[in-house]
Amino acid sequence: MFYRLKTDFRLSIITLLGASAILGITPFAVFRFVQGNLLAALVDVTILAGIIVSVTYAWLTGRTERSGLFLAVMTSSSAVVVGAVTGEPGLFWVFPCLVTSFFLARPRLAIIINIGAILALMVQVDIFRSAVQMWSFAAGAVVVSACAYVFAHRNESQRERLEHLATIDPLTGVRNRRSMDQELALAVASADRTGLPYAVALLDLDHFKKINDEYGHSVGDEVLVDMVALTRQNTRRTDHLFRYGGEEFVLLLPGTHGAGLKTALNNLQQILRKHLKHPGGPVTASFGVAQLAHGESVDSWLARADAALYQAKASGRDCIIYADPDPEQSETASSQEECSLT
Ligand SMILES: Nc1nc2c(ncn2[C@@H]2O[C@H](COP(=O)(O)OP(=O)(O)OP(=O)(O)O)[C@@H](O)[C@H]2O)c(=O)[nH]1
Incomplete structure (x- = not known):
């Protein structure tokens, strides 16, 4: 209060x-x-x-x-x-x-x-x-x-x-973690009240430290700015992108679930793969995705997305892993999409 x-x-x-x-x-x-x-x-x-x-x-x-x-x-x-x-x-x-x-x-x-x-x-x-x-x-x-x-x-x-x-995050212009906490809390309240589906995608650039180490911090900064621009251009106006910290971002997708969610994120993954570049070549991203479960807290929702991201990194990166809120709907506790083992 x-x-x-x-x-x-x-x-x-x-x-x-x-x-x-x-x-x-x-x-x-x-x-x-x-x-x-x-x-x-x-x-x-x-x-x-x-x-x-x-x-x-x-x-x-x-x-x-x-x-x-x-x-x-x-x-x-x-x-x-x-x-x-x-x-x-x-x-x-x-x-x-x-x-x-x-x-x-x-x-x-x-x-x-x-x-x-x-x-x-x-x-x-x-x-x-x-x-x-x-x-x-x-x-x-x-x-x-x-x-x-x-x-x-x-x-x-x-x-x-x-x-x-x-x-606002001064480098990329997207909202910061503080703002994300407020928005996710509102999303949980809205889902409880209206039943609208919400998903979060934790998005982390792959081998970003190498880009910084090899080409310098300012090149790393440019990659972050480009990644934000590409994500904003290729997501809905109602989706919200936040900088979670470092090279990790959170994309909140209201009103998106199931096949629509997979299509949206596959599309984003391919666009980043194709257009996000540093002087030595393309930059890819790994995704951990969680659909908000009924009555779930923000912490648990994010923790599931984080675990899925961890799995995406462990599966070879440039990969989308979906945490499954309802194990009955799937044989496994998470599903893996488009992982290119490198
Ligand atoms: N240029 C730049 N680098 C940043 C910024 N914030 C964090 N970093 C760097 O991002 C790097 C993140 O490194 P790691 O956490 O090892 O991640 P990674 O190299 O992408 O490895 P994986 O995530 O496992 O693929 C660190 O070197 C940070 O210094 C920033 O605002 N600008």
């Missing part, structure tokens, strides 16, 4: 808003109810219910963008309704709503939401004591929105940059 709050900025804002709303609005709802102001109490309870549903949705589905947008629209329209029902005192709630919009929704959407809320309040002229007060409110709301926009925009671009630096 704390890990998700630490790593997902929008989820932390949604949760903070939910907690503050429960603590801040509940006493008002009770107070208004006791006072007999049932309409205002009902508005408070509706706002609270909407916030609780939205926070729960964000936690359960991880779709914080949708939940954040819903919350931004809901809190702003609630501020308008509270302003209309309670008059001048309700206007104070508009300002925190204008600020939080920028942390819940994308800056451009937040601007639209805020302009809508400000205009919706201004057309209800009865709320304001005078035209001067109305225009003062409008000017204050615009200034608050503009400052919040600048702050949120800078914050978002710096966060994106940091996220990029923390998740």
